[in-house]
Amino acid sequence: GGAMSFLxxxxxxxxxxxxxxxxxxxxxAGRSLGAGTLYIAESRLSWLExxxxxxxxxxxxxxxxxVSRDLTAYPWEHLYVMVNAKFEEAETKEAPLAEGEEEExxxxxxEPIAEFRxxxxxxxxxxxxFSAMCECQALHPDPDDEDSDNDYEGDEYDVExxxxxxxxxxxxxxxxxGLLHLTAEGQATLERLEGMLAQSVSSQYNMAGxxxxxxxREYEDGMEVDTAPVVAGQFEDAEVDH
Amino acid sequence: xxxxxxxxxxxxxxxxxxxxxQGLHGLVTTVDLRDESTATGRVTNVDAFMNVRLAEVTYTxxxxxxxxxxxxxxxxxxxRYVHIPDxxxxxxxxxxxxxxxxxxxxxxxxxxGRKEFPRTKHK
Numbered sequence: 001g002g003a004m005s006f007l008x009x010x011x012x013x014x015x016x017x018x019x020x021x022x023x024x025x026x027x028x029a030g031r032s033l034g035a036g037t038l039y040i041a042e043s044r045l046s047w048l049e050x051x052x053x054x055x056x057x058x059x060x061x062x063x064x065x066x067v068s069r070d071l072t073a074y075p076w077e078h079l080y081v082m083v084n085a086k087f088e089e090a091e092t093k094e095a096p097l098a099e100g101e102e103e104e105x106x107x108x109x110x111e112p113i114a115e116f117r118x119x120x121x122x123x124x125x126x127x128x129x130f131s132a133m134c135e136c137q138a139l140h141p142d143p144d145d146e147d148s149d150n151d152y153e154g155d156e157y158d159v160e161x162x163x164x165x166x167x168x169x170x171x172x173x174x175x176x177x178g179l180l181h182l183t184a185e186g187q188a189t190l191e192r193l194e195g196m197l198a199q200s201v202s203s204q205y206n207m208a209g210x211x212x213x214x215x216x217r218e219y220e221d222g223m224e225v226d227t228a229p230v231v232a233g234q235f236e237d238a239e240v241d242h
Numbered sequence: 243x244x245x246x247x248x249x250x251x252x253x254x255x256x257x258x259x260x261x262x263x264q265g266l267h268g269l270v271t272t273v274d275l276r277d278e279s280t281a282t283g284r285v286t287n288v289d290a291f292m293n294v295r296l297a298e299v300t301y302t303x304x305x306x307x308x309x310x311x312x313x314x315x316x317x318x319x320x321x322r323y324v325h326i327p328d329x330x331x332x333x334x335x336x337x338x339x340x341x342x343x344x345x346x347x348x349x350x351x352x353x354x355g356r357k358e359f360p361r362t363k364h365k
Contacts, residue, residue, distance in 0.1 A: 063277070064316040066299070080311070084320075111277055127313075134287075134295060134315045141291040142319040165298035 004033065006087050007053040016042030019132035021125050025077075026054075027117040036078075038118050040132040042139055045081070049117065057116070059140040061085050065133050067126045068117075078119040079129050086112040101216060245346050251290035252343050260341075263288040263324055265335035271296070273316060274323040278304045281314050292318030 019040040024046045026033040034050035045062070048054035066080045122124065182190060246252055255261045261283075272282040273294055283296030299311040325331060 062317065063320040064275070064314060066311040066314040067299070068309065069312050070310040113277065130315070134293075137315060137317060138289055138291070138293060142317070222317055 004028070004088060005056055007033070007049070008055065009053050010046075010048075010056075012037070012048055013039050013041040013043065013046055018135055019128055021118075021120050021122070021129055023121040025119040025121075027119065029115055033093040038120070040129060040136060042136050045133070045136070052165070055087075057081070057083055060142070062137065063113075064129065065137075065236060067130045069126075074117065076119045077123045077126060078117045079126055080114040081118065081133075081135070083116060084111060085114055087114045122162050245342055246290060248290075252346070254290035256340065256343055258290075260288065260290055262332060262336050263292065263294070265339045266324075266326070266330065269327050269330065271327060272325040273321055274325070275316060276320045276322050278322075281311075281316065281326045283311075283314060286313075289318075292321055294318070294324070296322060299336055328363070 017039055019038075021038045023035060024047070025035050026038070026049075033047075034049040034051070036047055036054060039046040040047070044056045044058050046054060046056040053064075059181075061084050063082045063084050064203045065082070068074060068080050071077070118129070120129065120214045246255070255264060266285045266288070269285055270282065271285050272280055273296070273357050274280050279302060281296055281299050281301045283299030285293040285294065287293075294316050296314045296316075297312065299314045300308060301314065302308050336352050
């Protein structure tokens with residue numbers, strides 16, 4: 001038989017491994033690739049056969065994953081992973097299929113699909129494997145998301161981290177207080193942002209309503225700002241009306 | 243289903259209809275996928291990126307073959323439709339979810355707790 005040409009030798013992932021499951025068989029489209037270890041890492045999903053060859057899957061290419069315990073559908077309990085890509089299946093073709101290339105006997109006119117099953121010898125691990133994959137998938141949101149409303153500029157304001165270090169102190173400063181608490185790096189960032197604003201005041205880019213003197217709070221919390229002019233202290237007693 | 247600990251995710255949810263899907267937590271719902279397969283199961287989580295997690299799922303693949311999955315996670319990108327159950331009052335669900343977010347945001351009352359400022363465009 002022929003080896004699957006997409007299998008490569010590489011070292012197991014060392015960082016961000018949320019779950020590792022040894023003694024796990026990998027199956028592609030019904031063909032077993034052997035026994036090995038599944039690594040569910042934050043950067044990618046990897047499986048390495050005990051001989052040291054294996055493959056990796058990038059989370060953005062994974063459409064869905066599931067725990068299957070339905071033995072009438074497949075005889076072993078497993079983690080099912082559907083991938084939006086084509087993988088060479090042994091003995092059918094010489095060259096690897098390019099993504100999107102059609103096969104005669106499948107009706108995937110729109111999308112290439114590859115179905116992987118990971119069958120752990122320890123069935124009780126399936127929950128943990130599934131959850132680890134959910135967590136890692138959530139780290140890779142779709143960059144092609146058409147909904148531009150999701151584009152929130154600026155850094156995310158980590159409320160928990162800020163509260164931890166502040167204790168009972170309110171989590172927001174007035175502008176003057178905030179300046180006192182800036183680190184050297186923060187000061188440099190502030191100057192850079194003010195410089196950018198000064199340059200872009202006359203541009204069409206949607207930063208309307210942001211004034212340098214009063215705008216620091218909006219940058220800190222990373223929210224899109226209303227087009228109305230900002231006044232210092234405007235939000236201090238906000239009652240939100242939706 | 244917890245409200246996300248992420249400011250960004252709460253803001254996304256509050257400003258899009260993902261908030262409606264998050265209100266379906268615990269309800270049996272059918273999700274049509276981009277590849278024309280469908281999954282019917284109980285919603286256990288929907289995040290701001292519309293990744294949907296279902297339990298006790300009946301999954302029908304694009305060829306029509308039916309199988310049962312204990313748990314299914316489908317990425318937001320691959321969700322085509324979510325069938326809102328008939329019994330769901332959409333407006334009340336959205337309002338309830340908004341209240342939950344605001345409870346997180348304003349916990350501790352004025353001048354305390356988290357100060358997250360939503361866009362005030364919609365009035």
